[in-house]
Amino acid sequence: MDALTHQQKDTLLTLARNAIGRRLGLSEREVKGGTQSLSQSLACFVTLKVEGELRGCVGTLEPRYPLWQGVQRMAVAAAFEDGRFAPLSLDEWSQVKVSISILTPSEPLAVSSEAELLQNLRPGEDGLTLDFGRNHATFLPAVWETLPKPKAFVTQLKRKAGLDSEFWSDEIQWFRYHSISFSEPLPGSL
Secondary structure, eight states: OOOOOHHHHHHHHHHHHHHHHHHTTOOOOOOOSOSGGGOSBOOEEEEEEETTEEEEEEEOSSOOSBHHHHHHHHHHHHHHTOTTSOOOOHHHHTTEEEEEEEEOOOEEEOOSSHHHHHHHOOTTTOEEEEEETTEEEEEOGGGGGTOOSHHHHHHHHHHHTTOOTTOOOTTOEEEEEOEEEEESOOTTOO
């Protein structure tokens, strides 16, 4: 994944905000860049926060759409379809901060114990996915900001997947990925 320019980031943030605003019946902001340079299929997540608190986060771990389209779809899903929250209301709209994470392809982490997993994690850099039967969960690299210790990071990921915090099985599959993340407002954007 190549680095994104300031204009490409601004374009993606504007597309995300416009997609949500459209559902709320609001007028759209002008998109200052085209989408031609954003047509590569990449996995992405869109996170919404109100006053620093999570308000919605939806994404995909596998590329499904051109990036510009995926960002719009995930933004709408984060605002209106994240089952942890009621759909976003018009009253909340002015307080919402949009963040986007574009993911690199996942790579498997072959580990034989939790201690080995913890030793192989790179805090602040790695996103982590857990797959075990019907239990699945992921934490974006940004989650390290609130869970900076590897043990806590893995413990909470297990809980998110519906597993006991002390659970371990050699059949758990672990995957690592990285992301380019950016949020509103960007300096010079408006």
